[in-house]
Amino acid sequence: MNPPLTEVEVRILGSLLEKEVTTPDNYPLSLNALLAACNQTTNREPVMRLDEDALVPATVALRRRGLLRQIQRAGSRVTKFEHRLDEELRLVxxxxxxxxxxxxxxxxxxxxxxxxxxxxxxxxxxxxxxxxLESLITREPEPLVARLARRPGQKEVRYAHLLGGEPAQPDASAEAEEGTLPTRRADPGDDRVGALERTVDELRAEVAALRADLDAFRAQFQ
Structure with missing residues (x-):
């Protein structure tokens, strides 16, 4: 994609893609709900701490590129956002x-x-x-996914999206040094904790969206 998307723009679109499926009743997202989705601590790497000053310019940039739609329904003062990746890139x-x-x-x-x-x-x-994945790598007119070089000591290759430009390839020396460090055995309880954290984050996003809608409704009578 030329020019490549910024990290904030990528996080916005990724969050909208996720919430469209996981919280369909609150999609499209209000600005507050979108901010909460971008700042989740689970299912995010890296974790970001964005504020409105970082989020708003990125939404404007995405709208200009046709990748984001801003919606304001009749009778409501709440502005909401939805992605247009499926339309612009013809994705299923x-x-x-x-x-x-x-x-x-x-x-x-x-x-x-x-x-x-x-x-x-x-x-x-x-x-x-x-x-x-192979179809996204060989996609015309431009690929959307790249296969990364295999990391030292790893049998499986990794894949990365190309919306933000060419991904950084792993540094062999750094990866080799990292591979010498002891690893922690997975705890079955981690899955349960992760599931609870995901639920909490999704509930926070829903509460943020409901609060914004309520504030807009009250504003109509002031």
Whole structure:
């Protein structure tokens, strides 16, 4: 994509892609709900701490490029936002699911993508997901996904989106040094904690959206 999207623009679009599926009753998102979605601490890498001063200019830039639509329904003072990636890039739901997870979580292996796209779009199996990745790599007129160089000590390759430009390739020496560090054994409780944190973040986004709608409703009678 030329020019490449900024990190904030990528986070906005990724968050909208996610919330369109996970919280459809509150989609499109108000500015407050969008801000909360961008600043989630779960399902985000890296975690961001954005404010309105960073968010608003990015939404304006995305609107000018046709990737974001601003909506204000009749009788409401609340402005809401929805992505237009499906229209502008002619993408279908499975492609949007993969891109959304890559935009929110960074480079990932097929196995990681298969697990993390489950709530956005369930793939039949890993081969189904890998076939879609290949189609995004060879897509015309320009690819949307790239295959990264294999990391030292890793059997699986990782994939990254190209909406923000060419992804940084891993540094072999740094990765090798990192690979010598002891790793922590996964705790089964982590999955339960992660699920609870995701639920809390989604509830916060819903509350933020409802609060904004309520404030706008009250403003009509002042």
């Amino acid at each position: 739901r499975p492609e949007l699911a993969v891109l959304g997870v890559l935009m929110l979580r960074g480079p990932q292996t097929p196995g990681e993508l298969y697990a993390r796209t489950e709530r956005l779009h369930p793939f039949a199996d890993l081969a189904d997901l890998e076939n879609l």
